[in-house]
Amino acid sequence: xxxxxxxxxxxxxxxxxxxxxxxxxxxxxxxxxxxxxxxxxxxxxxxxxxxxxxxxxxxxxxxxxxxxxxxxxxxxxxxxxxxxxxxxxxxxxxxxxxxxxxxxxxxxxxxxxxxxxxxxxxxxxxxxxxxxxxxxxxxxxxxxxxxxxxxxxxxxxxxxxxxxxxxxxxxxxxxxxxxxxxxxxxxxxxxxxxxxxxxxxxxxxxxxxxxxxxxxxxxxxxxxxxxxxxxxxxxxxxxxxxxxxxxxxxxxxxxxxxxxxxxxxxxxxxxxxxxxxxxxxxxxxxxxxxxxxxxxxxxxxxxxxxxxxxxxxxxxxxxxxxxxxxxxxxxxxxxxxxxxxxxxxxxx
Ligand code: NAI
Ligand code: MG
Numbered sequence: 337x338x339x340x341x342x343x344x345x346x347x348x349x350x351x352x353x354x355x356x357x358x359x360x361x362x363x364x365x366x367x368x369x370x371x372x373x374x375x376x377x378x379x380x381x382x383x384x385x386x387x388x389x390x391x392x393x394x395x396x397x398x399x400x401x402x403x404x405x406x407x408x409x410x411x412x413x414x415x416x417x418x419x420x421x422x423x424x425x426x427x428x429x430x431x432x433x434x435x436x437x438x439x440x441x442x443x444x445x446x447x448x449x450x451x452x453x454x455x456x457x458x459x460x461x462x463x464x465x466x467x468x469x470x471x472x473x474x475x476x477x478x479x480x481x482x483x484x485x486x487x488x489x490x491x492x493x494x495x496x497x498x499x500x501x502x503x504x505x506x507x508x509x510x511x512x513x514x515x516x517x518x519x520x521x522x523x524x525x526x527x528x529x530x531x532x533x534x535x536x537x538x539x540x541x542x543x544x545x546x547x548x549x550x551x552x553x554x555x556x557x558x559x560x561x562x563x564x565x566x567x568x569x570x571x572x573x574x575x576x577x578x579x580x581x582x583x584x585x586x587x588x589x590x591x592x593x594x595x596x597x598x599x600x601x602x603x604x605x606x607x608x609x610x611x612x613x614x615x616x617x618x619x620x621x622x623x624x625x626x627x628x629x630x631x632x633x634x635x636x637x638x639x640x641x642x643x644x645x646x647x648x649x650x651x652x653x654x655x656x657x658x659x660x661x662x663x664x665x666x667x668x669x670x671x672x673x674x675x676x677x678x679x680x681x682x683x684x
Pocket of ligand 1: 356411412413414415425589590605606607608609610611612613614619620621622624660662
C-alpha cells in the first residue's frame with residue numbers, strides 16, 4: 337500500500353499587505369493548509385507595512401523573494417498619496433514584465449444581477465494609455481490649458497497578449513475569444529491590436545472561434561446578453577473598465593480575483609483594495625483572495641485542488657448561507673473561513 341502522495345511543495349511569496357490584507361491573508365492561508373495546497377509560503381512585506389520598517393513600500397528583500405519563487409499571493413496595498421512613492425502595483429508589473437492581467441468572472445452567489453455567468457477578461461497590462469506619456473501645453477496664464485496623452489501599442493506586445501488569450505482558451509476548454517477595440521476611431525493605436533488579433537486568430541482556426549467588438553458596443557452587450565461572450569481580450573484601459581463592469585454582473589469587488597502573469601513571475605491578488613473603512617473590524621470578505629488562490633493553484637497545474645476550493649466556497653454560500661455584510665450577510669471573516677475549513681475537512 338502506498339500513501340496518496342501529497343503534491344510536491346512549491347515555494348511562493350506571501351504578502352499580507354495593508355488594511356484588510358492581513359485579516360484575509362491569514363484566513364486564506366488556513367484554508368489552503370486544510371486543502372493540502374503545495375505552497376510553501378515565504379512571507380515578505382510590501383505597502384505601508386513595509387514603509388515603517390524599510391522606508392520603501394516595495395523593499396528589495398520582497399523583490400528578491402519574488403525573483404526567486406516567481407510566484408506570489410498578494411494582499412491589497414494602500415497607495416500612499418502625495419508622498420513621492422510610485423504605485424507598488426505598477427512597479428511590480430514593470431519589474432516582472434507582468435503583461436497579462438487575467439480576470440475571471442463567475443456566478444457564485446445566487447440572486448445577483450445575472451446568473452450562470454462564466455467569463456474571462458484578459459487585459460494587456462503594460463502598454464496603451466497606461467505608459468503615462470502625458471504633458472500640458474500652457475496658453476496665456478493657464479499652465480494646463482491643453483492636456484495631451486500618448487498611448488503606445490506595439491505589434492509585439494499585441495501578439496504576446498493575443499497569443500496568451502488564445503492559448504488560455506485552449507488550455508481551459510473555452511470556445512471563443514472576442515477581440516475588443518476601438519479601431520474605427522483610433523485607427524493606428526487600436527487598429528494594430530485588431531489586425532494583430534485577426535492574424536493570430538488564424539493560427540487557432542478550427543480550434544477557437546474568434547469574434548471582434550467595438551468597446552462601446554461590447555459594454556452594452558455585456559449588460560443585454562453577457563452569456564454570448566466567453567474570453568474577452570483587450571488593451572489596457574478598455575480592460576480596466578470592462579473588468580469592473582463584468583465584476584458588477586456577478587456581485588462586485590468581493591468576488592473578483594485577478595492574476596498578473598509575465599515571463600519572469602506570476603502574481604495573484606484580489607481586484608479590490610485595502611478597504612481602510614472596514615479594516616480591523618473582522619468583516620472583510622475573503623472570497624476574492626480565495627478565488628485568486630484558486631487561480632494560483634490552476635497556474636501550477638493543481639486544477640483539482642482549485643475545483644475543490646471553489647466547490648467548498650459554493651457550499652458555504654449556498655448551503656451554510658454564510659456571507660459577509662458586503663454580500664448582504666452577517667457573518668464575520670473568521671466564520672466564513674471556519675465554515676470553509678469544515679466543508680473541506682468533510683469532503684477530504
Ligand atoms: P477598496 O477596494 O479598498 O474599497 C472600496 C469599497 O469596497 C469600500 O467600501 C470597501 O469597504 C469595500 N471592499 C473592498 N474590498 C472588500 C472586501 N474584501 N470585503 C468587504 N468590502 C470590501 O478601494 P478604495 O477604497 O478606493 O482603495 C483603498 C486603498 O486600496 C487605496 O490606497 C488604493 O490605492 C488601494 N488599492 C489597492 C489595490 C491593490 O493593491 N491591488 C487595488 C485597488 C485599490
Ligand atoms: Mg481598475
